[in-house]
Amino acid sequence: MTVLETKDLRKTYGAGETEVHALAGVNMSVQKGEFVAVVGTSGSGKSTLLHMLGGLDRPTSGSVSVDGRELGSMADEELTIFRRRKIGFVFQNYNLVPVLSVYENILLPIQLDGREPDGEYIGQIIDTLGLEGKLKNLPNNLSGGQQQRVAIARALAAKPAIILADEPTGNLDSRTSQDVMGLLKVTSARFGQTIVMITHNEEIAQMANRIIRIEDGLIVERR
Amino acid sequence: MVKVSNGRCVRRLGLRSMGAARTRNIIAVLAIALTAVLFTSLFTIAASINYSFQQQNFRQAGGDFHGTIKELTWEQVEQFRTDPLIKEDFARMFVGMPTDPPFNKSHVEVSYMEPDAAPHYFCAPEEGTLPREGTNEAATDTHVLALLGVEPKVGAEFTLSFYIDENTKDRQLVTRTYTLSGWWSYDSAVVANHVLLPRSEAEELCALGSGDPYSMTGVWTLDLMFKNSLSIRDDVNAVLANHGLQGEDPSAENYHRIGVNWGYSGVQLSNSFDTGTLLAIAVVLLLIIFTGYLIIYNVFQISVSNDIRFYGLLKTIGTTPRQLKRIIRQQALLLSLIGIPIGLVLGFFIGNKLTPVVMSQLSYKNVFVSFNPWIFIGAALFALVTVLISCAKPARVAARVSPVEAVRYAEGAAGGKRGERTAKKGASLPAMAWANLGRSRGKTAVTVISLTLAVVLLTVTYTFSLGFDMNKYLQNKADVDFIAGSASYFQTSGMFGSEDDAVSEQIISDIDARSGITESGRIYGQTSSMQQFITEDWLRHSWEGWSTPEVLDMMVDNAEKVGNLLADRVTVYGMEDFPLSLLNVLEGDLEPLKDPSKNAIAAVYFTDDYNSTEWGTNYAKLGDTVTIRYVDETEYFWRDTGEVIDDPGILDSYSGSREWGTRSKVYEDKQYTVCALVNIPNSISYRFWGADQFIMGAEQFVQDSGTSSVMTYVFNTTDESEDAMEEFLSEYTDSVQPMYDYESRKIYEAEFEGFRGMFMTMGGALSLIIGLVGVLNFINAVLTGILTRRRELAVLQSIGMTGGQLKKMLIFEGLYYTLLSLAAALVLALCAGPLMGHALGSVFWFFTYRFTVLPIIVTLPVFLLLGAAVPLLVYRSVARHTIVERLRETDA
Known part of the structure; x- marks a missing residue:
């Protein structure tokens, strides 16, 4: 089943001489349960691609559909609500809310949606990510790796159709990186979670099921 | 320590980093300006009161010159004049005084004055000129003209009879007719009225004198102005000493009489501000410093914690803590350079408007608004000191930052000591907003306090004016519409002791001739x-x-x-x-x-x-x-023998040890x-x-x-004729019987309302400005709170917070600030109100404490609006950037 699909996705910044084609017609699709890595050098357009996939930015032309819904057709408010239900984010610098505890951070997307969290499921996530002892802590008291685990838990909590991870190990040392990647892989497997991760690190990318390489706004290689 | 010339580099850093903080600068300039406004208006009012007090003293003293050398001949005048200590000098020759009616109740002096002296004696003609030499012209004031029954019109003729050698046995009445060359308005604060003659005419008259050595006729006085008024007595004595004279020991040979204008002396100055007034001024000064501190401190504290990475970076590359402090201080001084002048100008205008309000409650006849440069110097200094105090701690924080930690520094890290949150139920919008307030408790506290201060001040002002109890104020006044009596009876230190102060039957019949009097009666004194x-x-x-x-x-x-x-x-x-x-x-x-x-x-x-x-x-x-x-006659007697002293005159020069007394005869x-x-x-x-x-x-x-000396004539009128009677008495005591005055129920009520109005105006103005400071502080807190969290807010949106939810959270934050302030004000009003009421009641006897929270209730909607509107407006400017743009913002 296709969870994510783009058609001739283009994004252009600026105009005239300063025109930059960040994305120059990207066509890709991701199946349910896949763990895909998008690899590219800095400036290749991979971050732009991720923002388009997550509905954080709107394409100049082309379309993105997630879980069968076309993002471009949704108004801002609708898109936000769709995003919190269907898309989870993991950022390079974790982006946890500093005034909320670990537990509150994890529940935040569900509560923003006004839903009751599924206690058992949340328990499993916490268990899987090894966060039991840290639930009351504030993010600033955690190490980078721990913070990223919380971010992953937060992304998982809403049972999204897809998790988009933007350089999730970019701020971590290599051992912790391996650790976090392992967790991503495990969660993908255990919860059947679709994950699209972008990275510039080939070694990290190797841990995904599939690698998409992007250069100058175009997909150059699929594997 | 090696002195390195790095000043320029540090200055450049300060300037450049300042340019990066435009919003901070605007708010800081406004805050500094408001602080300076408060100082300037306070100083303007105080200086104006003091100046008016001094002017009143000068009028009572007769002039505004510093000192006087008395009893001179013209030759002596010319000798003293050359003294280098003297900055300006004016000579005046006394001729005589009219003392017969209609001048029996006025002090009028006929003299020649050098033209430059006239303004110093408050004798500058409003119309016409001083008398010209070689004419029969004379100049005088409207009071003398009124007593003579002459219209104040240049060219009018008037005849004046006055005594020369007035203070001797051989006084001589002379009568002269003059042409009015100029006149000036009578100022009731001036004790002596003058008739000015040309010098030739004055000398001619003095030549008629008896030559009695004690006579004042023909005697010159030399009035002096020195460089300043700090040591007038010493200065006058120094001038005397230059001529081998002294003015201190009357028994010594070379004694010469001098005068020192008491209007200038420090004693008078300190009298004008009693301890209570000084205390009140000190309290207000502290309040202003505190208010200013609250906001300026907050602005700098916030800006330093926002720029902490920048300071960390500077430190990493070798900027010393002292240099960092200097950078911040420099920014503060530069902002003051813009803010303080604005505040000085605004404050002076506000002070000017408020001065008459205050002065109307003090019994000064003349209100002068002082334009003393010290007002501005003082206000600027106080504002500057406030700024420096306020940015001292933020500067220390910046200086102490560790370069490594600065990179990781985030707002709220300071509150990380607890490191845990115990909420079990997860996060709700109100709870998140509350937690956000707790990130920087100092900022929140300062903001809340500054808003609270304004509300409390408003409540105090309102409570105060509400508590002014007209009934209490009037309860020791007689229940009568009008009281007429001599002007001196109504003065603050009321006098009634001689028949001169009595209300004549003529006045009573003039009053009785008016219609509408229902009851009346005399009180004999x-x-x-x-x-x-x-x-x-x-x-x-x-x-x-x-x-x-x-x-x-x-x-x-x-x-x-x-x-x-x-x-x-x-x-x-x-x-x-x-x-x-x-x-x-x-x-x-x-x-x-x-x-x-x-x-x-x-x-x-x-x-x-x-x-x-x-x-x-x-x-x-x-x-x-x-x-x-009832004693008709008394006699003097020696206490030891009981023997009557037949000629009491001998007691004037008696220096023996026998005691004497008086007894009824x-x-x-x-x-x-x-x-x-x-x-x-x-x-x-x-x-x-x-x-x-x-x-x-x-x-x-x-x-x-x-005896039948009427001290006061008291009467009631019908309600309809009360206004007419008021008008009549006002006019009558002004022009027909200026030595008499009256009081009325209306005057008491106006007095009371005026007093209340003064407190309302002053308190209202103070609350308003401090309220502005509070609101500014609030805007700054919300603004920086949102701007520094731009990225975090974007994250919240990216993980699914809708714009509406975000706005709601921000509005909650805003409302928490304002509602906390109101709650604090309410608690203060509840706890401190009765205490303060009691204290006020014991100071102002006409004050009745009435508990009120009306000002707090009235401020509620304003604060609700503010709390909601400010975050929304600020957010709107943030929301112009897309989530991606905001997410991309680097941390530096």
């Missing part, structure tokens, strides 16, 4: 010598507050005695029926007073400010017999029965502290004392 006889105990009791035990013993020994009773002074009123009806009868009945054959008298007991009777203020009880001695003792104990309202009593007081019926008083 005591102008002859009377004594009463009291016990030794009572004598000691009534004098002990004023005298040492030794003096008391002496008074007891020396008092004239009848049996075992001692003579003492007494104060007696005679009242017609209407004023009698205004008394508050404590015991007994006033009826017997109306029948002179009954020899009845009422004893007066005083009340305190709160209108309760002080029973220790008289000794007479109902039914007691009081003896009053021709007198009549009369006994009265106390028929009532009464309170007398302040407004119709003798307005000074005196002896025990008694009241007789008018007939009895006139018959027994043989």
Whole structure:
């Protein structure tokens, strides 16, 4: 089943001489349960691609559909609500809310949606990510790796159709990186979670099921 | 330490980093300007009061020159003039004085004045000129012209009779007719009125003098201005010393009389500000410093914590803590350079507007707004000091930052000590907003305090003016529409002692001729010598507050005695029926007073400010017999022998050791029965502290004392004619009988409203400005709170917070600030209100504390609006950038 699909996705910044084609017609699709890595050098357009996939930015032309819904057709408010239900984010610098505890951070997307969290499921996530002892802590008291685990838990909590991870190990040392990647892989497997991760690190990318390489706004290689 | 010339580099850093913080700069400039506004308006008001006080003193002293060398000949004048110490000098030659009616109640001096001196004597002609040499011209003021019955018109002729050698036995009346060359308005604060003559005319008149060495006619005085007024006495003495004279020891040979203008002296200056006023000024100063501190500190604290990475970076590359402090201080000074001048100008205007409001409550006749440069210097200094105090701590924080930690520094890290949150239920929008407030508790506290301060101040102002109780204020005033009496009776230290102060029958009939008077009556005052006889105990009791035990013993020994009773002074009123009806009868009945054959008298007991009777203020009880001695003649006698001194003149120069005294020689003792104990309202009593007081019926008083000096004429009018009567009296006492004055219910009410109005205006203005400071602080807190969290807010949106939810959270934050302030104000009002009310009640006797939270309730909607609108507006500017743009923002 296709969870994510783009058609001739283009994004252009600026105009005239300063025109930059960040994305120059990207066509890709991701199946349910896949763990895909998008690899590219800095400036290749991979971050732009991720923002388009997550509905954080709107394409100049082309379309993105997630879980069968076309993002471009949704108004801002609708898109936000769709995003919190269907898309989870993991950022390079974790982006946890500093005034909320670990537990509150994890529940935040569900509560923003006004839903009751599924206690058992949340328990499993916490268990899987090894966060039991840290639930009351504030993010600033955690190490980078721990913070990223919380971010992953937060992304998982809403049972999204897809998790988009933007350089999730970019701020971590290599051992912790391996650790976090392992967790991503495990969660993908255990919860059947679709994950699209972008990275510039080939070694990290190797841990995904599939690698998409992007250069100058175009997909150059699929594997 | 090696001195390195890095000032320029540091300065450049300061300037550049300042350019990056535009919003901070605007808010800081506004905050500094508001602080300077507060200081400047306070100083303007204080300086204006002081200046007006000084001007009033100059008018009473006769002029505004620093010092005077008196009793000179023209040759001496010319000698002193050359003295280098003197900056300016003006010579004046005294000619004479008119003292016969109509001038018997005025002090008028005829003299020649050098033209430059006239303004210093407040004699600058408003119309026309000073008299020209070689003419029969003269210049004078409207008061002298009014007494002469001459219209103030240049060219008018007037004839003046006055005495030369006025202070000697051989005084000589001269009469001259002059042409009016110029006139100026009479200023009631000026004691002496002048008639100015040309020098030739003055010298001609002086030549007629007897040449008596003590005569003032033909005598010159030289008025001096020095570089400053700091040491006038020394300066005058120095001038004298240059000519081998001195002005301190009258018994020495080379003594010469000098004058020092007391209007300038420090004693007068300090008198104008009593301790209470000084304390009030100090409190307001501290309040302003605190208010200014609250916001300026907050602005810098916030800006430093926002820029902490920048400071960390600077430190990493080798900027010393001292240099960091200097960068911040420099920014503060630069912002002050813009903010303070703005504040000075605005503050001066506000002060100018408020001064007359304050002055109207002080009994000054002339209001001057001072434009003293010290106002601006002082206000600027105070504002600068406030700025420096305020940015000291933020500068320390920046200086102390560790380069490594600075990179990781995030707002709220300071609160990370607890590191845990115990909420079980997860996050809700209100809870998140609350937690956000807790990130930087200092900022939140300062913001809340500054908003609270404004609300509390407003509440105090309102409570204060609400508590001003008209009934209490009027309760010690007699329940009468009008009181007419001599002007001196109504002065603050009211006087009534001679027939000159009495209301003439002419005035009474002028008043009675008006329509609408319903009730009226005379109160006779005591102008002859009377004594009463009291016990030794009572004598000691009534004098002990004023005298040492030794003096008391002496008074007891020396008092004239009848049996075992001692003579003492007494104060007696005679009242017609209407004023009698205004008394508050404590015991007994006033009826017997109306029948002179009954020899009845009422004893007066005083009340305190709160209108309760002080029973220790008289000794007479109902039914007691009081003896009053009417003394017609007294004699002097030697205490040792009792021998009468036939010629009391010898006592003037007596320097022996024999003691002498006075005693009644021709007198009549009369006994009265106390028929009532009464309170007398302040407004119709003798307005000074005196002896025990008694009241007789008018007939009895006139018959027994043989005097009939009317102290006050009191009367009621119909409501319709009250305004007309007010207008008549105002006009009448201004022009026809300027020595007389009146008080009316309207005046009391206006006085009261004026007083209340002053507090309302001052308190309102202060609350408004401090409120502005609070709101500015709030805007700054919200603004920086949102701007620094731009990225975090974007994250929240990316993980699914809708715009609406985000706005809601921000609005909650805003509302928490404002509602917390109101709650704090409410708590303060509840706890401190009654306490403050009690304190105010004991200072202002006409204050009744009434609990009120109305100002807080009124501010509620304003604060709700503010709390919601400010975050929304700020967010709108943030939301212009897309989530991706905001997410991309680097941390640096």
